[in-house]
Amino acid sequence: MLAEYSFLVMLWVLLFGLAVGSFLNVVIYRLPIMLEKSWFSDCRELLDIHPAETEDKSNQTFNLIVPRSACPSCGHAITAWENIPLISYxxxxxxxxxxxxxxxxxxPLTEAFTGVMAVLSVWVFGFGYQALAAFVLCSALIAMSLIDLQHKLLPDNITLPLLWLGLLLNSFALFTDLQSAVWGAALGYGVFWLVFQLFKLLTGKEGMGYGDFKLLAALGAWLGWQYLAQIILLSSMIALVAAVLYLLITRQSQFPKIPYGPFLSCAGGIALFYGAQINHAYLAWAGLL
Ligand SMILES: [Zn+2]
Structure with a gap:
């Protein structure tokens, strides 16, 4: 009886996750375009260029809801039933x-992955506020990863609200105490900023972007400073494995220039679900427990 009940609950959680994944696809596709439009309009205003002189037709409303989704090839508007995630595909x-x-x-892959993350959130944290919050963090990480991969950009409109949300949630000690969260945010930003400046001083190159600092600050705000070392270590390990796999599969001789955001997000997700066990295992291994 109980098993049957939890199966039904998980099915609804999965469907909810798929629907959110469908919305994430819209965010991933439209948010960068919306940002670009607003940057162009800011530039025009600053340079005193009349909109008519440029080719950009930015007068039409374009946001996360308007206009309706359409086929990029023929402009056929997506009907309601075609909007059903995964099934219609x-x-x-x-x-x-x-x-x-x-x-x-x-x-469909983004939808499916988001659905699985919803189930994992409930699986790990149980049905409640913690699972809901964990799923919100996962959704933001998924959206940011895919936007960063495509546009080499971690939008402030996601990283900064995420940071504040982490601090607010932890004012109720949802994942960690408020003190750990505040220090997590400050140290998360500070550590990457310091690495960035040192790297720039030594090599004259910029190895990361400010978006990466803000993302690590947000993860610190959600999980606490105790998880920062683990996130940095995990993300660099995942990046290294990904780069080596890329070289082996594509048989190229040079490392690709991949943004760091997806690796940070991936490590943040692992730390969210399994970070406590990882920290515990590490401390036990180091003989500190
Ligand atoms: Zn079409």
Missing amino acids: LVLRGRCSECAHPISIRY
Whole structure:
């Protein structure tokens, strides 16, 4: 009886996660365009250029809700049933219903992964506020990773609210005490800032972006300073493995220039779900417990 009940609950959690994943696809696609439009309009204002002199037709409303999603190839507006995550992709066999233009596999994959993260959140934290918050963090990390991969950009509109949300939630000690959260945010930003300045001093190059500092600050605010070392170590290990795999698979001789945000997000996700065990195992191994 109990097993059956939890299966049903998990199914609803999965469906909820898929729906959120569908929304994340919209954010990942539209937020960078919205930011670019607003930067262009700021530049025009600063340089006193009349909009008519530029080719950008930015007068149309464009946000996360308007206009309706459409096929990029033929402009066919996505109908309500075609918006159902995953299912419609399978029914349409990954093609536009109007012009049969192939739809990127990235969209259903993002939905499926978000759905799995919703289930994992409830699995690890149990049904409650903690699971909901964990899923919010996961969703933000997924959106930021994919935006960073495509545009080499971690939007302030996500990193900064995420940082504040972490501090606010931990004022109720949801994941850690408030003191750990505040120091986590400050040290998270500070450590990367310091590494950035040293690296720049030694090599004259900029190895990271300010978005990475803000993301680590946000993760520190959510999980506490105790998790920063683990996140930095894990993210660099994942980045190294990814780079080596990339070289082996593509047989190229040079490391690709991949942004750091996705690796930080990945490490942050692991720390969120399994960080306590990892820290415990490390301290036991080091003989400190
Ligand atoms: Zn089409």
